[in-house]
Structure formats: C-alpha cells, structure tokens
Amino acid sequence: MIDRRATLQAIAAMGAAGAALLTAPALATLQPTRKPPRLKAGDTVGLIEPAGFTDDVYDLEPVKETIRAMGLVPKAGATLGKKYGYLAGEDRARAADVNAMYADKDVKAVFAVRGGWGCARMLPYLDFATIRANPKLLIGYSDITALHMAFAAHAGFTTIHGPNASSAWGKASWEPFRALAFDGATPTYANPQSVEDRLVPRQWRTRTIKGGKAQGRLLGGNLTVLTALMGTPYLPDFTGAILFIEDTNEAEYRIDRMLTQLSLGGVLGKLKGVVFGQCTECVNTGAGYGNFTLSEVLQQHLEPLGIPAFEGAMFGHIANQFSLPVGAMVEVDADAATIRVLEPVVS
Template identity: 75%
Template sequence: MNPLHRRTLIAGFGAGLAAWPLAARTPVMPSTALVRPPRLRAGDTVGLIEPAGFVDDAFDLDLVMDTIRAMGLVPKAAPHLGQRDGYLAGTDRDRAADVNAMYADKDVRAVFAVRGGWGCARILPFLDFRAIRANPKLLVGFSDITALHLAFAARAGFTTIHGPNAASGWGRFSWDAFRAVAFDAETPTFAAPVGTEDRLVQRNGRTRTFHPGKASGRLLGGNLTVLCALMGTPYLPDFTGAILFIEDTGEPPYRIDRMLTQLALAGVLGRLAGVVFGQCTDCGPAGASFGGFTLSQVLQQHLAPLRVPAFQGAPFGHVASQVSLAVGARAEIDAEAGTIRLLEPAVA
C-alpha cells in the first residue's frame, strides 16, 4: 500500500472513531442471569436486516423472502434493506438503525441477518443496547454476524443463534437443526452428518480429537477472524469457563496460527473449558508449501497443550449443511465422539 494512502486511511478512520457516540464507549453490562428469547411459532413476524454486506438484487431478495415464508414465518424488511454504500449495505448509522428498529418493533419476534460479509463491528457503537436488552429476540446468522453475537452476549444478556443466514441454502440438515433449537426449544446433540461417499472409509463428516474428554460451559464464539478483530473492545463477553467454538473461511494455516496465538497471548485460550473448531473452508496453504504446517497441525499445536477437551470437524461454518448453536447457552462437548449437546434450551 502506498504510505501516503495508508496514512490517509488511518487518519480518516481515526476521525470516524471520534464521531462515534461517547456513551457507546462505556459498556452497560447485563445481569448475570441468562435470558431466553421467545421461541418461534408459525405465523410469527421476523425482521430481515443487512448489518454488513448487501444483497441488492430484487430476485435474490425475493428468494430470501420466500425462504422465510417457507419456514411458516412472515418476513418484514428493515427500512434500509437492499441499500448499498460501497461494499456495505448502507451507512453505518442506517444499518445500526435497522437493528435498533427491529428490536424496538413489538410485532417482530426474531431478527434474521440476510448475509454476512464485513461491517457488523462498525455499527456496534451505534446500537441501543438498553433497548435491545429490554426486548430479547433471537438474532440468527453467522460469519460477520459473529460481531453481533458476541456483543449481545456481552451487553444484552440473552441467547442468540449462530446458524445459517436468511440468504443461505437452508437444506434439510440445516433446517431441521434450526427448527429443533428455535421452534421446538429442544436440547439436541449435534454431530457431523455421516458421509455418503463411494469410499471404503468416509472422509466427509470426520472429526479429530486434540484432547479427549467431556466439558461443559457457556457456548461462545463464531468466526475466528471477527472474534480476533474485537479483542481489546468492550464488545467481548467473558470467556472464563466457556466452550469456544470457532470457524473460518479463506484463511491459510499461518493466519489461523496468528489468530490463535493472539487469543493465547490475550489469555482467552487459557480460560476455556473446551474448544470446538468447526469447518475451515478454503483454508489450505497458498501455493506450494512443503515446509509449512497444515491446518490440523496448527490446531494441534495450540489446542492440545490446553489440556481441555478439544476437537475439529463439527458441522458449522461456511458450509452448506450446518447446525444452529445457541450462543450464550450452556452446552457439553464430547471431544472423542465429536458432539455438541445443548444443556438448556435457547428459547423460552
């Protein structure tokens, strides 16, 4: 990057920070008691937001609306849905206003993110966490929506669902998992789907144990890159005794190594009860790397020394079939079986 351009970019970003509301820099911590939002029921109205990247094609937005209707729900578009500002779905204030509006709207039962991308962290200072905390509703999404999941866990005090975005494919596996958690208030045990390849030994659906055993704790996590980008901010919950679940996409092993090192140096990894690494899509080394580490080797180096149950290969991440994890709820993992079991419902 040109040095002058870099200095201009940094200066501009600093000016943007100065414009953020001062009140947002003072966190308002929720009570210690976890609140469960109401479960979804057929006929409920759900809000559609784009807190990060945009979907501005009418055909694609119609498909999203029909997907929500196919769930038996009624979609309600946020005021700025379909807008575009560069690679973002509108300005930071407009995207934040949509989130605030959906949590203030008494007719809206839950809030679905249409897609991820990048931009959720930019709207955190503009969110009305007092109003959000006073109106607990399921937030559903993954990828960049991790920033909202973690901020809600830190400052709103109710469960959210790390699961498919509204614009995701919603195959049978994903839909069944979501319905069990969000509609039926079940406490399922999630495992990787059995592979159906024409092989003597299946490759798909395999898990790898880094340290055996079972562990229970509060489920916290999401996209690794987004989580690391929130380090040092007031929008991260306390990870002490938590089950950390992480995934990523398009990150070569050395970057995963760098981010896990950051979590270790920040003291996060050392406070965990257990770790689950889901799917890392397109995370192989860039080009020939005969002397490099594989992803599994990087995970082994970081997770095995923790001496807490840890495994790789759970069905969540940037994949077509993924489970719905209740962020903030207590869960138990079995590192040898490769399972995640909710210990309490995500909804009331």
C-alpha cells in the first residue's frame, strides 16, 4: 500500500499549479444543480484507473464481468492495465482517460476500478468544462475521494462514494447502489442487524457522539485524501454540509492530527453534522505506546461542535459498504445512526 502521508508536500505544490490551469469561472464553488442520467440495462459505462494500477491484467476480467452482471457494458480506458511506477499511467494520460469518458456521449457513467494513490496528481489536467457539460455518475472510494471533492467543487453534479469496480459487490453494496443509480430512489442507510450468536451483538455497532438531526449536502470520503486537499482549489465549500469520513491503516494519533487540521482550517466549524464510518486497522501497534482510543479522539473533536455526530456507519475499506451520494441533500439522525437521502441523485 502506498504511503499517502509522504505525498502531502507534493500535493500542496500541485494546488498552486492547478489554480493556474483552472479558468476563473471554474474556481467558484459550485453546488449540484443538475442530475446525471440514471443507469439502465444495456448502458455503456467507463472503466478507469485514476490512481494505482492492477498488478495482473487478467484480474480485470472479473471486473468487467461484474459490470456485465449489473446489466451494463464496460468500456476500458486507455490506461487500464498500464503501469507507471505505482500509478496506472502518467498523470496526463490518466486525466485524459477521465476527460475522454466524460466527452464520450455513449458512456453513461464512470467506474473507478481501484484506488491506491494518484488521483490528486492529475487534478490540474482535468477538463472541468467538458466534465461539467456532461454530468455522469462517478463511482468509487478511497483515493477516488480526490475526484469526488474536485467534482463537488467544479462540476456541479452528484457522484457516488461507493464500491470500486473491483470490489466484492455483495448484496449489501449492490442493492443500495442500484436503488440510487438505476431507480432514482431516496434510501435511508442504517447498519444491518448483527447475526452473531451473542446476547449483545458486537458487530456493526454504532455510537452516538452528539445526538440530534441535521440536514445538509453530503461531502467527504477518505480522511487522509480529503485533508491532503486542504489549501488547494479542489476542496469544496463545507458551509452547512454533512461531513462523512473514513480511513484505513492510520494510527489514532494520525486521525487526531487530520481532524485537528480540519478544525484549524475552518472546515469542522462550518458543518451541520458528521458521520464517521469504518476505520480499518486504525490501531497503533508500537510497543509501550500510550494513546487515546479512536472513539476518544472522535469525542474530543466532534462533541464540542455541538452538532449531530455518530460513528460506525458501514462505509470505508470494508467488504460491503453503503453507496453515498456526494453533493446530495441528506438528513442524519445521530441517535438512530441513519443517513436519509432527501432527493434523487439521478434524472
């Protein structure tokens, strides 16, 4: 796994470059005003690798079969299966794949095959005028957060933070995605009931940090990727938003550091609510290292905000996760630990 923390200085430098490449109108923060078309059986959808590469090109066959099992027709981007260091092609080439998919009238949505690291590197080379003119669902998670945030800031339509095309796509992932993207439904997300043989189940538990309900536009994704965009023109305005965040392989003190960055940068103070999903393998393993627990870190940062907040929702680096509409209006109920979508995200 790529060490994303080592890339922070490089991203800051790219932010300045990206600002120079964007036109003045594109620099304005855009709220979603249009809806991408809903998917239907037989639609062609693009497959891109905007970050890491697939080790074995034969591993792409099950990915394509997954798309076909959805009733869709996969169209591979030019860099699919390519390798450039730890990336699936050079920055301009990967960006060209994204631009081409949004320019192609036959392509109805775009799936990221996988995450890794690299989406932020290509942000300066995205053609936001073309992307903005051709609203299509973008689907993926992890490093794809950089694209979700850039689209929220500059494209003006909703995207879906959900499984990558190479994910397992079990029933708990597929059905919510189909409801959003195919049916135009407005689901309410709640963790499933545990099937453990215990008097008190431990699996998929949630914890209310601050009770209450709140409504706002849903923005967020991977915490590490999101905080790495601070100070660049690719982070949207979080005023009145519901923030959702998750992470993987980050020790508690690093989650603390990133939440501190969001606080000092003014993001947390603008929010209406917060949902923290799954933090996979987020435990410091250093011998004799005294530390706060993850829940204590979240309590310290989120409870003083005085807004509804809860942890434990099923999104993040897990086998089955929610498909969350980035940029759409939602209502969170921190006592019930639910996220309710308030508007269709497709036309």
